[in-house]
Every structure is written in C-alpha cells, then in structure tokens.
Amino acid sequence: MGNMKLTLKIWRQSGPNDKGRMETYPVHDVSEDMSFLEMLDVLNDQLVRKGKDPIAFDHDCREGICGMCSLFINGEAHGPGRGITTCQLHMRKFKDGDTIYVEPWRSTAFPVIKDLATNRSAFDRIQAAGGFVSVNTSGNLVDGNAVPIPKHDADKAFDAATCIGCGACVATCPNGSAMLFTAAKVSQLALLPQGRPEAKRRALAMVEQMDKEGFGNCSNTGACEVECPKGISLEHIARLNREYLAATVTKE
Amino acid sequence: MARSAILGSSLAKKYWMALTGLFLSVFLIAHLAGNLQLLDMSPEGQLKFNAYAKFMTTFPVVKAVSYLLYFSILFHAFDGILLAFQNRKARPVRYAKENAGANRSWASGNMALLGTLILVFLVIHMKRFWYEMHWGGLGLDADGNKDLYAVVAAAFSELWYVALYVASMAVLAFHLLHGFQSSFQSLGLNHPRYTPIIKSVGVFFGVVVPILFALIPVWMFVNR
Numbered sequence: 408m409g410n411m412k413l414t415l416k417i418w419r420q421s422g423p424n425d426k427g428r429m430e431t432y433p434v435h436d437v438s439e440d441m442s443f444l445e446m447l448d449v450l451n452d453q454l455v456r457k458g459k460d461p462i463a464f465d466h467d468c469r470e471g472i473c474g475m476c477s478l479f480i481n482g483e484a485h486g487p488g489r490g491i492t493t494c495q496l497h498m499r500k501f502k503d504g505d506t507i508y509v510e511p512w513r514s515t516a517f518p519v520i521k522d523l524a525t526n527r528s529a530f531d532r533i534q535a536a537g538g539f540v541s542v543n544t545s546g547n548l549v550d551g552n553a554v555p556i557p558k559h560d561a562d563k564a565f566d567a568a569t570c571i572g573c574g575a576c577v578a579t580c581p582n583g584s585a586m587l588f589t590a591a592k593v594s595q596l597a598l599l600p601q602g603r604p605e606a607k608r609r610a611l612a613m614v615e616q617m618d619k620e621g622f623g624n625c626s627n628t629g630a631c632e633v634e635c636p637k638g639i640s641l642e643h644i645a646r647l648n649r650e651y652l653a654a655t656v657t658k659e
Numbered sequence: 660m661a662r663s664a665i666l667g668s669s670l671a672k673k674y675w676m677a678l679t680g681l682f683l684s685v686f687l688i689a690h691l692a693g694n695l696q697l698l699d700m701s702p703e704g705q706l707k708f709n710a711y712a713k714f715m716t717t718f719p720v721v722k723a724v725s726y727l728l729y730f731s732i733l734f735h736a737f738d739g740i741l742l743a744f745q746n747r748k749a750r751p752v753r754y755a756k757e758n759a760g761a762n763r764s765w766a767s768g769n770m771a772l773l774g775t776l777i778l779v780f781l782v783i784h785m786k787r788f789w790y791e792m793h794w795g796g797l798g799l800d801a802d803g804n805k806d807l808y809a810v811v812a813a814a815f816s817e818l819w820y821v822a823l824y825v826a827s828m829a830v831l832a833f834h835l836l837h838g839f840q841s842s843f844q845s846l847g848l849n850h851p852r853y854t855p856i857i858k859s860v861g862v863f864f865g866v867v868v869p870i871l872f873a874l875i876p877v878w879m880f881v882n883r
C-alpha cells in the first residue's frame with residue numbers, strides 16, 4: 408500500500424436535476440504507482456466501508472484507448488501531463504499532502520448524469536449525422552487496396568482517426584466548442600478517396616448537428632490541441648473550415 | 660446560398676469574423692499611414708495634414724470604402740458579441756478550478772473583452788475626431804481647409820486622453836496578437852509551411868502597428 412495522503416475536492420451531484428456542489432474528501436493509502444482512477448477506487452472503497460455513496464465516474468479500458476474516462480483535474484482535462492487520458496495519469500504527478508480538484512466535463516451538450524459522469528452521446532449524434540462512408544454491401548465490394556492512396560494522406564487520415572471521442576477538447580475549450588472532435592471525424596474520411604463522394608454532405612450535416620447540440624464556437628485558442636490525449640492537430644480544424652466553406656458556397 | 664451562408668452556422672459566423680477582422684487590420688495600416696503625418700508639427704505639416712483629411716472625407720472612392728468600413732466594424736462587433744454569448748451559454752456551470760494558462764494565451768480566451776474595450780475606445784475616438792470633422796464647428800486653416808490638426812493637437816495635449824489612447828493601443832495589440840493569425844485558421848488557411856510565417860507576421864503586426872499608433876499622441880504631448 409502507498410503512503411500518500413491527499414485532500415480531494417470533488418463535484419457531487421445526485422442526478423441530472425440536482426444542483427450539485429464541491430465536497431471535500433481526505434484519502435489515504437495512495438501509492439504513487441496508482442493511476443488516478445485507481446486512487447478514486449481506493450477512495451470509493453473507503454467511502455463504501457463507511458456506508459457512504461461512492462463517487463460515480465466513467466471508465467472502461469483503463470489503457471487510454473476507449474475514451475470513456477474523463478475528469479477535469481486541477482483545472483485541466485485529464486489532469487496535468489500531455490498526451491494522456493485520466494486512466495494513464497499516475498499519482499506520482501502529485502505530492503503527498505496535495506489538494507486536488509476533480510470536476511466533470513462542463514458543457515451544455517454533456518449534461519451530468521451523476522457526480523463526475525456525463526452524457527456524451529452528443530458526439531454519437533454528430534458522428535451519426537455524417538461521419539461514415541456509405542458502402543454497398545450487396546456482394547460487389549471493392550477491394551480497399553485497389554484504390555491507390557498516397558502514404559502522406561493515409562498517415563494524416565490515420566492521425567485524425569486516432570481520436571477516441573473522449574470530449575477533453577470540449578471540456579478544455581473556454582467556449583465549449585466541439586470543433587476538434589468534429590474536425591477529426593470529418594478529416595479521417597475527407598482525406599481518403601473513399602470519403603470524397605459524400606464530403607460535402609458530411610461537412611454540412613456534421614456541423615449542423617454540432618451546432619444543434621449546443622456546443623460553443625471555435626475561437627482558435629488551441630487549448631484543445633494541447634489537452635487532447637491523442638494530439639489531434641488544429642490542421643484538421645482548418646480542413647473542416649475549408650470543407651464546410653466549399654460545401655456551403657457550392658451546394659445547390 | 661442558404662441561410663447558413665450568412666449567420667446560420669457557427670462556422671459561417673467565424674468566416675465573417677475573419678473577413679471583417681482582416682479588412683479592419685488592412686484599414687489600420689492605411690489609418691496609421693495618415694496619422695504618421697501628424698509627427699510633422701511644423702506649420703506646413705499642419706496644412707498638409709488638413710489637406711489630407713479633406714481628401715479622405717470627400718474623395719468618392721475613399722468615401723465608398725469608408726462606408727464598407729463602418730459596416731465592417733459594426734458587423735464584426737455584433738457578430739463577435741453574438742459568438743461570445745453563445746460561447747457563454749455552452750458552459751452553464753463554470754469550473755471551480757481552471758488552469759487556463761496551461762493551454763492557451765490570455766488574449767485568445769478574452770477576445771470579446773478586448774473587442775468590447777476597443778469598441779468603447781472607438782466611440783470616444785470617433786466622437787472626438789470623426790464627428791467633429793464631419794459635423795463639428797471646425798475653424799479653417801490658412802488654406803481654407805477644416806483645421807482638424809488643431810482638434811487633434813488639443814486632444815493630445817490632455818494627459819488623460821493620451822493615456823486612454825496608449826492603453827487602448829495595448830488592448831488592440833492583444834486583440835491582434837491572437838486575431839491576425841486566428842483569422843487565417845478560421846478561413847481554413849493552415850499549412851505546415853505557411854502557418855509559421857503567418858504567425859510571425861501576426862506578432863510583428865500586432866506589436867508594431869499599435870506602438871506606432873501610440874507613438875503619435877505621446878510625441879505630440881511631449882512637443883506641445
């Protein structure tokens with residue numbers, strides 16, 4: 408067992424309609440080798456033993472690939488550290504005796520379900536609005552490798568495709584904008600020949616859905632790129648701006 | 660073009676923000692070139708400045724551009740405030756602790772505040788010079804032109820006005836430091852080769868233009 412003692416200031420909210428408040432929790436027996444989520448497990452264990460309601464937070468893979476974990480830790484999405492999710496954040500980033508603020512993603516489009524867990528299905532709806540390629544599955548599939556794709560384009564598309572839909576970009580953005588996410592989902596297809604036939608429709612539909620969900624507008628602060636666990640580049644936002652502009656002025 | 664082409668979507672609002680912002684930036688250069696003539700405080704310099712002011716308020720092409728300019732300022736301000744209100748609505752509950760310095764420049768997160776301060780300055784500034792030039796009871800100089808130089812010299816002999824002017828130029832500098840390069844990104848103009856150049860030009864522009872503007876009232880105050 409570890410020997411770090413910490414003070415946690417955590418957002419508690421019993422449900423979507425509760426007002427919610429910050430509450431203070433001491434936590435002991437924290438090892439610096441634990442991940443931040445394991446530390447919360449320890450705290451929850453301590454709470455349950457005292458007969459209290461454990462803190463709800465999202466998690467799944469715990470290895471930085473699913474995008475399920477969240478948490479705004481000490482004023483930053485996924486806490487201090489770059490290119491990592493909260494499940495990849497280790498307690499050695501903190502010191503014995505530290506006070507740590509833990510809050511949910513704050514966005515109109517990501518309502519709190521309970522405590523630190525938010526509903527991020529707005530991202531699913533943006534994706535469903537156009538983040539796909541229509542494929543004919545009636546038995547006459549084309550071999551994917553039959554279409555030549557320059558390595559450079561394939562790499563860029565893959566970079567965009569590494570977005571795990573965690574929502575850190577929205578949580579970090581002072582405007583609560585979802586441009587980095589939407590741009591990544593548009594770019595991963597726009598860069599490939601298979602994505603071009605539906606490019607116009609895709610850009611228009613996904614931006615329309617993004618606006619409808621109540622996300623803010625992009626001010627190009629670049630905060631999202633810094634906090635994104637996958638290092639999605641602002642270049643993709645510029646690409647979405649181009650795609651949408653071209654689609655808007657040429658649509659019939 | 661559909662409704663979304665004007666103000667309907669978040670992106671359309673940003674295209675107009677960028678276009679008007681860049682147009683205003685170009686205008687700043689023209690305005691600065693005119694103002695720099697004020698540094699020549701000799702009697703001939705004063706007459707030359709007044710002749711220039713007359714030209715700028717009467718030549719048809721300049722007049723046409725000036726209407727576009729008025730419209731751009733109003734539209735940029737309206738659009739910017741609209742964006743800022745929507746952004747505020749997108750985060751109804753603020754963070755108890757937010758480390759903004761970790762991931763963005765101060766200016767980039769405060770464009771609406773900076774813009775509003777510029778707007779306040781513009782109202783005071785236009786009342787003092789633009790309104791006076793057009794509708795005020797200005798005296799005539801030796802060449803029979805409206806003596807705008809005298810109005811400027813009077814304003815820049817007041818310490819509070821000089822201080823307000825210099826402070827406003829600092830505000831403008833921060834607005835441009837983020838805004839210049841941001842407008843290219845908004846229009847989708849991002850390229851690994853050119854974006855670093857655009858950013859450097861933006862820093863140069865955002866620093867040099869406001870400093871040269873601010874130099875003029877300071878110079879005229881010191882030499883009054």
Ligand code: HEM
Pocket residue numbers: 624625626627673676677678679680681683684687735736737739740742743770771772773774775777778834835837838839841842843845846
């Ligand atoms: C000489 C005056 C001005 C110049 C040269 C100027 C220039 C610019 C530029 C180049 C941008 C970047 C646009 C983009 O990100 O695409 C910008 C953004 C902005 N400007 Fe101005 N501006 C001026 C005055 C004002 C005024 C009077 C306001 C009034 C509120 C204002 C409010 C804003 C806001 C809110 C933004 C950020 C928009 C966003 O990214 O969300 N500006 N400005």
Ligand code: SF4
Pocket residue numbers: 569570571572573574575576577587588591631634635636637638639
């Ligand atoms: S762009 Fe980055 S921060 Fe945003 S959802 Fe995707 S992985 Fe998360």
Ligand code: FES
Pocket residue numbers: 465466467468469470471472473474475476492493494495
């Ligand atoms: S739990 Fe899957 S990314 Fe963190």
